[in-house]
Amino acid sequence: MAKEVDLIKEKLPVLDFIRGYIPLTPAGRNFKGLCPFHPEKTPSFIVSPDKQRWHCFGCAEGGDIITFVMKYENLEFPEALRFLAERAGVQLRALNPQHEREFGVLYDINEEAKNFYVSELYKNTAAYEYIKSRGLNDETLKEFEIGFSPGGEALTLHLIKKGFDVNDATRAGLIYKNSRGLYRDRFEGRIMFPIYNHVGKPVAFTGRVFGAHATEDVPKYVNSPETSVFNKSRVLYGLHKSKLEISRERTVVVVEGQMDFLMAWQCGVRNAVAVSGTGFTEFHLEKLRRIADTVIGSFDNDDAGRKAMERMLDMLNRYDFHVSVISFGEFKDPAEALQKDPTYMKRVIEKAVPAFEFMFERYFNSEKVRKDLALKDRVVNHMLNLMSRLKNPATRNHWVEKLSFASGISMTALDEKLSDILSTASDAKKSSASNSEITKEQFEESRVDMIAKRLVSLSFTNDKLKDMILTNKEYMPQGFVNAIEHPEAESVEMLQMQSSYLFGSTDEKTLQGEYLELIKQLKLEHLKRVQDATRDIIRAAERIGNDEKYDEAMKKMNEISKQMNDLKQ
Numbered sequence: 183m184a185k186e187v188d189l190i191k192e193k194l195p196v197l198d199f200i201r202g203y204i205p206l207t208p209a210g211r212n213f214k215g216l217c218p219f220h221p222e223k224t225p226s227f228i229v230s231p232d233k234q235r236w237h238c239f240g241c242a243e244g245g246d247i248i249t250f251v252m253k254y255e256n257l258e259f260p261e262a263l264r265f266l267a268e269r270a271g272v273q274l275r276a277l278n279p280q281h282e283r284e285f286g287v288l289y290d291i292n293e294e295a296k297n298f299y300v301s302e303l304y305k306n307t308a309a310y311e312y313i314k315s316r317g318l319n320d321e322t323l324k325e326f327e328i329g330f331s332p333g334g335e336a337l338t339l340h341l342i343k344k345g346f347d348v349n350d351a352t353r354a355g356l357i358y359k360n361s362r363g364l365y366r367d368r369f370e371g372r373i374m375f376p377i378y379n380h381v382g383k384p385v386a387f388t389g390r391v392f393g394a395h396a397t398e399d400v401p402k403y404v405n406s407p408e409t410s411v412f413n414k415s416r417v418l419y420g421l422h423k424s425k426l427e428i429s430r431e432r433t434v435v436v437v438e439g440q441m442d443f444l445m446a447w448q449c450g451v452r453n454a455v456a457v458s459g460t461g462f463t464e465f466h467l468e469k470l471r472r473i474a475d476t477v478i479g480s481f482d483n484d485d486a487g488r489k490a491m492e493r494m495l496d497m498l499n500r501y502d503f504h505v506s507v508i509s510f511g512e513f514k515d516p517a518e519a520l521q522k523d524p525t526y527m528k529r530v531i532e533k534a535v536p537a538f539e540f541m542f543e544r545y546f547n548s549e550k551v552r553k554d555l556a557l558k559d560r561v562v563n564h565m566l567n568l569m570s571r572l573k574n575p576a577t578r579n580h581w582v583e584k585l586s587f588a589s590g591i592s593m594t595a596l597d598e599k600l601s602d603i604l605s606t607a608s609d610a611k612k613s614s615a616s617n618s619e620i621t622k623e624q625f626e627e628s629r630v631d632m633i634a635k636r637l638v639s640l641s642f643t644n645d646k647l648k649d650m651i652l653t654n655k656e657y658m659p660q661g662f663v664n665a666i667e668h669p670e671a672e673s674v675e676m677l678q679m680q681s682s683y684l685f686g687s688t689d690e691k692t693l694q695g696e697y698l699e700l701i702k703q704l705k706l707e708h709l710k711r712v713q714d715a716t717r718d719i720i721r722a723a724e725r726i727g728n729d730e731k732y733d734e735a736m737k738k739m740n741e742i743s744k745q746m747n748d749l750k751q
């Protein structure tokens with residue numbers, strides 16, 4: 183198989199092949215064009231003939247010729263391979279039956295089960311009436327292929343009749359062997375919501391009980407277990423339908439459950455996703471950040487809702503999202519609100535307020551907070567803590583200013599508190615790896631890393647610049663120096679393509695200007711770090727009353743300030 187893949191790639195060079203789909207123009211050593219996978223006006227889609235790969239710097243999709251076909255033609259791996267083999271005139275003697283068995287059959291089973299559940303919905307009056315009574319119309323039921331699981335062994339027998347192996351159906355998570363060794367349907371008497379992967383294939387289900395089945399001792403919602411085609415931390419319900427609208431508006435509306443999503447969709451809100459159960463994972467946020475910069479969340483108007491909002495805010499801030507809040511007032515959830523008034527959500531979204539503003543209102547309008555100084559102090563500290571995690575300094579500053587206004591505490595006092603929080607936080611980060619899943623290094627990419635990365639890209643444009651950049655290597659993290667010195671390394675592939683994307687059609691003079699600016703920024707970052715360290719020395723000297731050390735450090739501080747000013751000019 184590997185041999186056949188190689189043969190296909192040899193016969194179908196990636197450049198010629200992709201050119202058959204979209205126009206490409208030269209950009210440095212590579213080629214660029216408008217990305218077919220996200221709407222854009224300036225090209226960020228790069229094809230590298232050397233590496234036989236493509237990558238889009240707008241939506242961060244990328245891969246080889248096979249992944250291109252999978253995405254463009256909406257095919258799974260074996261199908262894409264078959265498609266390409268035909269084009270290349272390559273015989274696929276053994277199209278990995280193992281692979282076909284492992285994955286292909288799971289897609290087929292989920293697809294067949296979905297069709298079965300859909301047809302059952304229209305046979306079961308109680309189920310159909312229940313779902314209609316929740317407000318979904320026939321069009322939505324059809325579009326999202328909502329079904330009904332009668333349970334017992336109905337699906338099991340259906341799948342066997344269709345020629346599937348019970349073992350495969352068990353692997354797909356749709357049937358199980360009971361204690362007496364009999365195969366039974368996993369879902370019984372539930373409304374079935376198919377969960378789709380990014381290309382829109384059903385890979386799992388959520389089943390919701392209703393009516394007589396809805397007793398105390400059964401869970402309201404049951405999901406398919408994870409399988410080799412379903413990883414629940416990677417799938418966001420509804421995204422396969424809403425991603426285009428999300429990227430068009432750069433805004434995503436986050437709702438809790440499938441019903442909320444479906445009602446919102448039906449009422450014309452086409453840029454939503456449902457986090458159903460898992461909450462946001464890193465993978466979700468990374469994926470969404472590529473297509474959106476604003477998240478609108480809805481939260482209950484009580485303490486629990488406020489806490490949930492603050493948790494989400496904290497997480498989203500680290501990805502540099504703008505966060506706005508909507509509230510459904512007296513309604514329990516969006517689904518309920520929309521059932522009463524289909525225009526409700528659109529109106530509420532128009533009135534979304536930034537999360538911090540929402541909090542100011544909640545906290546500072548309270549008589550208790552205004553009167554109790556200690557309480558007010560705690561509230562202000564709490565908010566500064568949240569703000570300290572904002573990734574963008576300009577945004578952070580904006581909100582500290584607003585906080586000053588809302589609380590009546592001076593900017594100077596708030597700034598001082600904030601810098602204390604920031605330095606404690608960076609100390610804590612240095613001394614121990616954080617246990618939160620979001621504060622992983624990769625998401626805390628420092629400014630130095632960002633600058634160094636750009637310099638690496640710049641170094642690939644020509645050798646003269648490369649040599650000039652290397653004369654400043656003392657300021658750069660070693661990993662980036664290695665990348666410049668070994669451009670052939672596998673790990674540098676992405677930066678090579680980024681180079682074409684960023685500088686592919688840039689003239690020499692602009693490149694020089696870019697170089698000077700980046701080196702300046704790099705040196706400034708270096709000086710800032712020295713400045714921080716010196717400031718610590720000054721504080722310590724003050725504390726213990728060591729005048730000599732104090733004077734010395736102050737002198738150094740002045741020198742650094744002068745150097746920084748010189749650089750800035």
Ligand SMILES: [Zn+2]
Nearest residue numbers: 217220238241
């Ligand atoms: Zn793209």
